[in-house]
Amino acid sequence: MNFKVVGNMLGKLLMYLSALMIFPLLFAFYYNEKSSVSAFIWSIIITFLVGFILHKICPFKNSIGNKESYIIATLGWVFVSGFSTLPFLFSKTIPKFLDAYFECMSGYTATGATILTEIESNSLSVLLWRNETQWIGGMGIILLVVALLPMLGVGGMRLVKSEFPGFELDKIKPRIVETAKTIWLIYIFITLGEIICLYLFGMPLFDSIINTFGTVPTGGFNHKNISIAYYDNVVFEVIIIIFMFISAVNFSLHYKFFHGDRKIYLKNQEFTFFVSIVLISTLLVALELRFSIYDSLLSALRYASFQVVSIVTTTGFVNTDYGIWPHFSQLVLVLLMFLGGCVGSTAGAIKSVRMLLLLKQLKQSFDKLLHPNAIIPIRLGGKVISDDIMQSIRSFFLLYIFVFIIGVFIITATGLDITTAIGAVAATLGGVGPGVGLVGPAENYAFISSIGKITLIICMLLGRLEIYTVLVLLVPEFWKK
């Protein structure tokens, strides 16, 4: 194990992080928030110094190995979340470290679960920072580093793979650095697009930025107590629905689309599967809402579509309290928390392509019962999916379910009812944010005990790094030799 490489990379990460804190600092100056200004300055100094020292005492040698990349990815997220708590702590927005850490992890993993019971009264620059963590985390902090550091070489590929284990980069560009840059460019492009759209249709600039920082990483933080419902504006909701959707679609499809392949979306089976799930769920929920809550089909569709897209893309924005919806609709939302968006997007959870392949495998298992000796390959868009990939998808699904069950055990052990526990674990593991029951959209995570919060923090990290990257560090064999 080459710990120096790990230390060096973590140091670099922290230095970048300190630079990213300058953005909210500017807003703190602009809004003349004195205590926030000093909070940000101190945070920048401390983060930079720690990063600089780590960087200096651990010189970069050779390349990054397989094992190191897992450690860097996991520790990177753990450290970055840790240092990002500083502005919250110094500005006294969140006095307790664990709470602040929960909020930051929720930010970087683009979950959007909050422990703030009162959001609006806090300083705007700190709230901006809270949303910026989401934006940074959305496309992957490691991917950002890889995009900025050309000297990583093969190690860069390894690093990206440990941050996006299920991410087939689909060879956008031959070199990983180029790919990382391209992806970040698309990300920035979408971000700017949404800010402009929201601003043009009448949202204040600050609100546009904050809401975009919640949408594009499919995070779900914003600076209003009742989330998007605050605006009660159909146009904003439509814009946000569209951008949540775009953000949950494989970015390499967007890339190919812009390079002239106009039919690429329809050719992609994952995309069509994802779209049909969204449409069917919206329809079912809207129908139930029409008969149980809303008088007009239009408002039923408005709230159903927003909530379905918000949950399935693992964003977690709220335009109505779905906690009071009938049980069926709520259950549909809980199930969507497991599905998530497409691979190669900012969405979390199991992801559509995995579900699609697992369903295909189910169909295959029936065929095999009828023809025990036939060899029936699983295909996706004409391509045969290798047995190796299918094996790892199956294992991932199983592990996801196991982690979910263990999480629910621990949360019920802290005294929460089963529905709440299911909602909380599904929402954090899938990177959604609000769950159901006591952690529903009108509630927050503040009341959960410390053990519960730690468990949910781990769930968020596990969900974001697709479980194996983190858990492999716990295998004793990993540390041998």
Added chain:
Amino acid sequence: MKFKVVLNTLGSLILFLGISMVFPLFYAIYYQEGDIVYAFVASIIITTLSGLLLQYAFTPENGIGRKEGFVIASLGWILAAGFGTLPFLFSGTFTNFIDAYFESMSGFTTTGATVLSSIEGNPLSVLFWRDQIQWMGGMGIIVLVIAILPALGVGGMQLFRSEVPGPEPDKLKPRIKETAKLLYLVYIIISVLQVVCLYISGMSLYDALTHMFGTMCTGGFTPKNLSVGHYNNPTYDLIIIIFMFIAGANFTLHYKVLHGDLKSLLKDREFLFYTGIILLSTLIIATQLRIYVYNTIFAAIRYASFQVVSITTTTGFVTADYDQWPDLSKNILLVLMFIGGCAGSTGGAIKNIRILILLKKASREFQKILHPHAITPIHVGDKKISDEVVNNITSFFMLYMIIFVIGTLIMTSLGLDMTSALSSVAATLGNVGPGLGLVGPSQNYAFIPDIGKIILCICMLLGRLEIYTVLILVVPEFWKK
């Protein structure tokens, strides 16, 4: 498809069912239950005549193939449950066919979910029949899980193909006959043993018989409103715990033990896993109950162990209203409903061997991350599990979860809250019986609308026949040629 042989076999099944109605008839005469005697006589006549008619109308050609095996198993349960309703309907215990069918299906699938809100007021002979169908369902299951399903290769159960005692024929029918002979003997010996134990410790013969019927098949019907809790007798509890435990273990193992091979118990990984799960769950629940509910450690262990064994073996007997227990305990019981008994037992649900292999499969992926090119097969004990079996088991698990999810969605759309909905489906799909919330141990299934009852009937059937056996009949390709 050779329909003649299918109908002929079903005919003998129905004939056997008709003859078996003689036992409750004896009780009806013995207890001088007037009209009920006629109800049984009429049921016997109709059932035996239908059976004879089918047998004589269709002379069997030789050989039952794979497809016929699927059809016979599925239709066998559906028809048996149908004819089983006759005594209920003729005696006036049930006035609604769907209720009677639910109760009968719950019996034949050894589920133990009831729609009777008051049990004790009904004629004893009818209650005897209600329990007897469970025991007969258990007989069907033993042949099904030890001979038929392994031969058909359903859900990875081909794993047990070679473990069946007796000769190794290549056709289904002689194999079933041999296996049935050997294992029915085991089933009857253990059944007699339990009746003797209960009778000696003071239970009346009627009660001892009906409780044995509920135990050996891991069913859970009793003639008492409060189930086994009625007696409040630790000795009965203990005897029933032991026999539930036996019934939830592989009958092939019992066969070996009865032949003096005691070591096979300790060598069987599934048996050890099953025992481990039960001990661990009992320990956790007992600890929580000691703190929150009961004053003595003895009471906590007594109720915890009974409920854990009852749920894990998918029996569903109740000595305490566990719906009042703290959430963690309830949650553990809920998860146990999915695990179920061992393969080759009368227990339902996913089964321990599958869970064990799934756990190994999920953890194998870590080995793959550390050693990408190594080939690491899964072992259970010293037996290597083929990839095909592992894949079948994962597919089975997926399918089980999908059915569970669809069932729960339908139940919530009928207005049940999430906990009640998911536990009602888990309890019927796993053939347990009582669930949580509105279908908890002190409640029943009477209030569920007819559509819901039909769905739960389907769940019971699917769970009992390991899903594939039934669902394959819906695949159009099955009926081709």
